[in-house]
Amino acid sequence: MINVAILGSTGSIGTSTLDVIARQSEKFKAFALTANKNVERLYDQCLKFLPQIAVMVDENSAYELQQRLKKNPETAHIRIYSGCQALNDVAAHEQVDYVMAAIVGAAGLNSSLAAARSGKRILLANKESLVMSGDLFMQAVKDNGATLLPIDSEHNAIFQSMPEKLNREGANAESHHSLQFSGVEKILLTASGGPFLNKTLDELEHVTPDQACAHPNWEMGRKISVDSATMMNKGLEVIEASWLFNASADDIQVVIHPQSIIHSMVSYNDGSVLAQLGNPDMRTPIAHAMAWPDRMDSGVGQLDIFKVAQLNFEQPDFKRFVCLKLAYDALREGGTAPAILNAANEIAVDSFLKGKISFIRIADIVEQTLNYIDSETADSMDVILAADNHARQVANNLCLGLGPQLT
Numbered sequence: 001m002i003n004v005a006i007l008g009s010t011g012s013i014g015t016s017t018l019d020v021i022a023r024q025s026e027k028f029k030a031f032a033l034t035a036n037k038n039v040e041r042l043y044d045q046c047l048k049f050l051p052q053i054a055v056m057v058d059e060n061s062a063y064e065l066q067q068r069l070k071k072n073p074e075t076a077h078i079r080i081y082s083g084c085q086a087l088n089d090v091a092a093h094e095q096v097d098y099v100m101a102a103i104v105g106a107a108g109l110n111s112s113l114a115a116a117r118s119g120k121r122i123l124l125a126n127k128e129s130l131v132m133s134g135d136l137f138m139q140a141v142k143d144n145g146a147t148l149l150p151i152d153s154e155h156n157a158i159f160q161s162m163p164e165k166l167n168r169e170g171a172n173a174e175s176h177h178s179l180q181f182s183g184v185e186k187i188l189l190t191a192s193g194g195p196f197l198n199k200t201l202d203e204l205e206h207v208t209p210d211q212a213c214a215h216p217n218w219e220m221g222r223k224i225s226v227d228s229a230t231m232m233n234k235g236l237e238v239i240e241a242s243w244l245f246n247a248s249a250d251d252i253q254v255v256i257h258p259q260s261i262i263h264s265m266v267s268y269n270d271g272s273v274l275a276q277l278g279n280p281d282m283r284t285p286i287a288h289a290m291a292w293p294d295r296m297d298s299g300v301g302q303l304d305i306f307k308v309a310q311l312n313f314e315q316p317d318f319k320r321f322v323c324l325k326l327a328y329d330a331l332r333e334g335g336t337a338p339a340i341l342n343a344a345n346e347i348a349v350d351s352f353l354k355g356k357i358s359f360i361r362i363a364d365i366v367e368q369t370l371n372y373i374d375s376e377t378a379d380s381m382d383v384i385l386a387a388d389n390h391a392r393q394v395a396n397n398l399c400l401g402l403g404p405q406l407t
């Protein structure tokens with residue numbers, strides 16, 4: 001039996017992971033479930049999956065969960081913890097084999113890193129970990145013999161389309177042959193373009209949070225849904241891909257593909273292009289990473305290629321999707337620039353979701369924050385977290401209509 005810890009079990013990815021586990025219950029056990037403060041959903045998950053451990057970051061929520069679980073003899077054994085440290089402890093727990101890192105945003109960094117440092121198989125959905133601290137993260141994976149498998153559908157597709165020897169060695173291992181040495185010319189990272197693909201800049205001015213969260217093909221949490229609408233999600237994914245596959249910004253081409261049937265492609269020097277296709281359902285990459293190098297049933301139906309009928313591709317428009325350009329720039333700049341980009345984006349998206357700023361201000365705020373704070377060498381977590389913190393304060397000021405300077 002393989003014990004799985006799901007960090008962020010109440011979210012969109014967490015719920016899909018539990019769905020896969022329920023279908024594969026002879027092989028996998030939900031050993032630990034964690035959430036921020038959604039007591040209702042974590043309670044239901046505990047009743048159904050009977051984990052050994054449940055964590056709620058929020059202390060009051062943990063107390064409430066405990067009161068409810070101890071009343072039921074079936075769930076009275078579940079140990080409940082609260083606070084951020086408990087997330088790291090779960091990720092490093094000696095009985096845990098696989099860690100699904102599915103917390104949203106920078107809040108997922110420490111626990112993902114704890115999983116890497118304890119040599120686990122990491123099923124990485126939390127792309128923000130790699131965006132903020134790619135170098136240190138990949139080093140921790142390598143130094144501790146962890147296995148890093150991408151859950152992000154595009155990266156999972158790239159992984160499946162890469163030469164097998166590269167995957168087995170680990171994307172960033174010292175012995176790693178360069179992409180070019182393996183015949184890889186380019187990574188083609190597909191993007192649906194989100195709900196606003198065909199809107200003009202003027203039209204974008206007045207879009208609401210609910211419109212931004214209504215993704216045409218995928219059902220996701222609100223933060224990543226807004227990121228998809230601005231295409232910052234694709235920008236973060238370019239940075240994520242650069243670390244996972246040891247690729248430069250020039251090695252990665254974003255391709256708009258509105259149907260989300262091809263999840264990404266790898267182009268080789270003999271003219272071959274390998275792609276992974278499937279219905280847009282996150283249970284496919286989740287099941288792939290859990291079963292790898294084998295395959296198992298994920299619950300996702302077979303792709304009906306005749307129904308799909310048509311696949312379209314176009315170049316991204318950097319003028320309308322400024323966030324994508326900012327992310328490429330931050331990747332080329334390196335150091336703490338991606339962490340600054342990510343932090344400013346988290347603040348701006350949160351402000352937009354709360355109705356405090358307009359949609360198109362998100363890109364402005366990220367750009368101004370990047371212009372205001374100099375990038376530094378990202379050689380320690382302290383430096384990265386200081387840059388993250390600084391960027392949050394600057395972006396917060398900008399959202400309030402103040403200048404960037406801190407008082």
Ligand code: NAD
Nearest residue numbers: 008009010011012013035036103104107125126127220221
């Ligand atoms: P979500 O908002 O649906 O769920 C987030 C989860 O994180 C919840 O369980 C929540 O309780 C927990 N959480 C939130 N804030 C927290 C905090 N401060 N501390 C601890 N836990 C906290 O998000 P999601 O859509 O499932 O996305 C999760 C991650 O997966 C993100 O990094 C996202 O970019 C990535 N991802 C998601 C999808 C998707 O289809 N949803 C696809 C690819 C990648």
Ligand code: MG
Nearest residue numbers: 152153154237
């Ligand atoms: Mg993705």
